[in-house]
Amino acid sequence: MTPKPPAGHFNILYFASAGSYTSKNVEAFPAPLPLRKLFAMLEERYNGIRKSVLDHSLVTINLNYVDVPADNAEAGPDEVMIQEGDEVAIIPPVSSG
Amino acid sequence: MGSTQKSLSKEEIERYSRQMIVPGMGKEGQLRLMNAKVLIIGAGGLGCPAAQYLAGAGVGTIGIVDGDSVETSNLHRQVAHATKRVGMLKVDSLITHLIEINPLPVYVPYRFDLTPQNAAQIIKPWDVILDCTDNPATRYLISDVCVLLGKPLVSAASVQKSGQLIVLNCPPTPQGVVNKKAAPCYRCCFKKPPPPSAQTSCGEAGIMGPVVGMMGVAQAGEAIKILVSQLHMPPKEGEEVSPEKNLVQPTLLIYTYDLNSAIGPYSFRALKMGGRKKDCFACGENSTLTLDGIKSGNPNYVQFCGNMTQSTNLAPEDRITATAYNEKRRNGELGEHILLDTREKEHFSFGSIPGAVNVPFSKFLVKASSIKREGNSPAELLPMQPASDEAPIVVVCRRGQDSQEVVEKLKELGLDNGGKRKIMDIVGGMKAWRDEVDPDFPFI
Numbered sequence: 079m080t081p082k083p084p085a086g087h088f089n090i091l092y093f094a095s096a097g098s099y100t101s102k103n104v105e106a107f108p109a110p111l112p113l114r115k116l117f118a119m120l121e122e123r124y125n126g127i128r129k130s131v132l133d134h135s136l137v138t139i140n141l142n143y144v145d146v147p148a149d150n151a152e153a154g155p156d157e158v159m160i161q162e163g164d165e166v167a168i169i170p171p172v173s174s175g
Numbered sequence: 176m177g178s179t180q181k182s183l184s185k186e187e188i189e190r191y192s193r194q195m196i197v198p199g200m201g202k203e204g205q206l207r208l209m210n211a212k213v214l215i216i217g218a219g220g221l222g223c224p225a226a227q228y229l230a231g232a233g234v235g236t237i238g239i240v241d242g243d244s245v246e247t248s249n250l251h252r253q254v255a256h257a258t259k260r261v262g263m264l265k266v267d268s269l270i271t272h273l274i275e276i277n278p279l280p281v282y283v284p285y286r287f288d289l290t291p292q293n294a295a296q297i298i299k300p301w302d303v304i305l306d307c308t309d310n311p312a313t314r315y316l317i318s319d320v321c322v323l324l325g326k327p328l329v330s331a332a333s334v335q336k337s338g339q340l341i342v343l344n345c346p347p348t349p350q351g352v353v354n355k356k357a358a359p360c361y362r363c364c365f366k367k368p369p370p371p372s373a374q375t376s377c378g379e380a381g382i383m384g385p386v387v388g389m390m391g392v393a394q395a396g397e398a399i400k401i402l403v404s405q406l407h408m409p410p411k412e413g414e415e416v417s418p419e420k421n422l423v424q425p426t427l428l429i430y431t432y433d434l435n436s437a438i439g440p441y442s443f444r445a446l447k448m449g450g451r452k453k454d455c456f457a458c459g460e461n462s463t464l465t466l467d468g469i470k471s472g473n474p475n476y477v478q479f480c481g482n483m484t485q486s487t488n489l490a491p492e493d494r495i496t497a498t499a500y501n502e503k504r505r506n507g508e509l510g511e512h513i514l515l516d517t518r519e520k521e522h523f524s525f526g527s528i529p530g531a532v533n534v535p536f537s538k539f540l541v542k543a544s545s546i547k548r549e550g551n552s553p554a555e556l557l558p559m560q561p562a563s564d565e566a567p568i569v570v571v572c573r574r575g576q577d578s579q580e581v582v583e584k585l586k587e588l589g590l591d592n593g594g595k596r597k598i599m600d601i602v603g604g605m606k607a608w609r610d611e612v613d614p615d616f617p618f619i
Contacts, residue, residue, distance in 0.1 A: 093431060094337040095369065098537045103433070125544030134367040136427075136448075143427075143449045167446070169429065171365040173311045174334040174380070175221040175387060 083109075088164040090120075096131050096168040100124055109162040113139070114147040116160065120168075135170040179210050180235070187279070191233050204403040205233065211402045212236040212300060216289055216317060217307030218243075218265035220382060221331050223255035224391035225305055225398070230273040232399055236281045237273070238301060241265045242288040252384035289313055291476060294320045295466045302407050303398050306330040307391065311368040312476040316469070318343060318361030322350055322458045323466050327407045329397045330361060333387035335380050338430040340393050341448065345425075346406050348451065350458050357451035358425055360458045364448060368480040381521070389430055424448065489579045495599050497607040500569065512567040513557060517577050518605065525617045528571065528608060532558040536577040543584050553588035567597040575604040 083089045087106040097103055111119065116137070121128045137146050144158060151157070160166060183191070183202065187209070195205045213234050215222045218241035229237055245256045245268050255272040256265065263271075266284040273282060285297060289308070294316055298304060304326050306317050314330070321328040327345035331338065341364065348357040401407050427446045456474075457464050464474070495503075503509040516523055516531040523533040539556065546553055554560065557568070568585060572578040578600035585591070585598050601607065609618040 093429060094334065099540065101537060101541055122548065123544070124541065125547055126540065130370060134365060134369050136364060138446045141444065142447045145449070167444070169339075169427070169446070170369060171311070172332040172334045172337055172339050173309065173314055173368075174382065175217055175219055175307050175309045175332055175390075 083163060086162055088160050088162060088166060091165065091167040093167060093169045094172050095170045096127075096135060099127050099131050109160055109164065111160045112153065113137075113144060113158040113160055114149065114151045114153075116146060116166070118149060131170055132168065135168050138167045138169065140165055141167075180206060182206075183209075187233070190277070190279070194232060200403060207402055207405065208233050208399065209235045212238070212302045213305065213398055213402075214238040214240065214298060214301035214303070215305045215307055216240045216313075217309065218253075218255075218269045219249065219307060219309060220252040220333065220384070220387035221307035221391040221394060222305070223253045223269060224388045225307060225331075225395040226269055226273055227255055227276060228392060228395035229398060230277045230280055230282075232395070233277065234280060234398075234402070236283065238283040238285065238297075239266050239269055240285040240287075240289050240297060241269075242286065252382060252387050254384075254388065289316065291316055291469050291472065295324065295470065298326060299324055301326065303401055304328050305394050305398060306332075307394065310480070312480040314361060315368070315479065316476050319457045319464055319469060319474075320466070322360045323464065323469075325349070327401055328361070329394045329401070331390040331394045333390050334382055336383055336386055336432045336434065338386045338390035340390050340397070340428040340430075342397050342401070342425060344458070345401060346408070348458070350462055350464070351460055353451050353453050353458075353460050355450060357458075359448060359451050360455065362457045363450075363452040363455045363459075364427070366456075371481055383432070383434075386430060386432060393428065424450075489582055489600065493582055493599050494579075494602050495569065496602050497611040500601055501608075501612045509567060509569075511561055511563070512569055513559065513561060515558070515568065515570045515581065516605075517570060517572045517581050522573060522605075522619065525619055527605075531571065534558060536572065536581065539581060539584075543588065546588065553585075553590050556585065556588070556590070564592060565596045567599070569599055569601065571601040571608070572604045574606050575600065575602050578604060 083106040086108060088109040090105050090107060092100050092102055117128055117132050120132060137144055139160060183205065191205050194200055195202060211234055213229055215226050215237065218239050226237060226239065243265050245261050245263050245265055247261055250256060250258065256268045260268040264286050266286050270282045270284055289297060298320050304317065304321055306314060306328060308314060318328060321344050325347035327347055328343040330343055331340040343358065344360050345358050425448045427448050429444045429446065430442060432442055451458055453459050456462060514528060514531045515534050516527050517534055517536040517539060519535045520533055542556055546555060570578040570581045582598050582600045591598050605618055609616040
């Protein structure tokens with residue numbers, strides 16, 4: 079099983095090329111975080127990951143698909159927040175066979 | 176392709192008895208399989224196991240599309256081929272094997288690759304389509320044609336240690352109809368392909384046999400499920416759609432496996448996907464995609480999957496051929512220099528140019544971005560400190576793509592000392608070294 083994130087954090091699971099880009103399977107980040115800020119946060123830590131991985135990946139929170147809002151999306155009461163203990167997954171398409 | 180079969184022969188009863196007695200299957204389920212037509216596109220690591228189980232289960236007509244021939248490097252995962260059939264067309268090799276498992280189904284060979292020109296014609300007669308192909312352009316093409324022809328698509332893919340499986344467009348819903356019940360297509364899940372630099376094939380990146388095999392077997396399982404429960408048929412006018420007949424929330428199955436840990440952090444995960452997307456290019460409300468368009472080159476799949484981002488292209492003066500590099504090494508013209516080999520360590524372990532230091536590309540990128548972030552000295556990227564900070568740096572990778580990116584990054588970080596130090600890459604990578612300099616080099 080994936081280790082539980084420390085208190086006040088959430089986990090990101092990196093699949094396929096996301097895992098090779100970060101050299102990690104899982105990483106904890108401070109929660110809460112608005113979903114719209116997720117990609118910018120990862121880009122800051124992993125320069126270039128956006129173009130190489132994130133832009134074409136799908137994202138789930140707790141095993142459910144989510145649409146990641148555009149960077150310029152407005153903050154609002156209805157926006158999706160990543161909460162403490164959540165499990166976010168970055169899933170790039172795999173195309174070989 | 177034959178008339179509807181309504182009863183089973185003695186041989187068929189014996190052959191299929193063990194699956195027919197499974198609750199929910201029965202004679203009725205078996206007859207549905209025997210009257211069904213499944214098309215498998217790709218006779219490789221996914222297509223082989225998928226075809227074995229579909230043939231064994233008695234699917235009446237099985238079509239196989241592939242233009243490739245069997246190679247020795249396929250055999251560790253493409254389990255229906257055989258050492259003695261190396262060189263044979265994969266379609267013929269696979270059908271040879273399937274007839275040995277079960278001679279009763281009709282096998283239809285397509286001894287060429289699927290293209291935008293032939294796709295609709297090939298896909299049209301079939302009930303369920305299996306995408307067992309190996310490249311993004313064909314994946315988008317198959318999905319688009321399946322949307323337009325109303326075919327359920329069982330899509331799987333696998334590379335290195337990861338596999339993915341999803342049932343798409345099932346039950347089939349007409350293009351442009353978007354509601355909660357409409358199932359997504361491939362584009363609804365993966366709107367954009369990875370940039371060419373991030374697209375890796377099994378030949379490039381490697382693949383573990385059991386990972387791709389697992390996905391292929393699961394594809395056969397999903398196809399059987401669809402046919403037995405008749406999910407491939409659109410609900411009739413006014414028919415009440417039972418919850419089980421309605422895959423409101425399609426699931427993406429992910430299989431990941433970690434070679435360094437027997438228990439692994441995780442292995443199977445089932446992710447709940449969204450439904451059809453309103454603005455989907457292929458199935459959404461304002462889609463203008465047509466079969467005629469596809470046939471005449473619109474959209475252009477190769478361009479869509481190939482030119483999304485500009486891949487690095489160094490100027491000729493920043494590059495050196497393998498031949499010229501070898502020459503300058505031998506005559507001492509290059510002097511003391513650093514040779515970085517950016518292949519992953521598994522490739523490096525088979526051999527390298529004498530003096531090369533292994534700095535795997537993925538590790539290099541992470542380190543480069545941390546240096547940028549923390550403001551540390553870029554010299555940390557180099558494995559050793561040469562006597563002079565003007566000693567040239569030569570970068571080599573497998574085929575000469577990653578090395579260009581590394582040269583660019585090194586310059587961006589200022590390691591060229593404002594042009595005083597030469598940084599260049601070897602054109603064509605270790606493949607060129609093998610082809611031009613050392614024919615015995617174990618290039619894999």
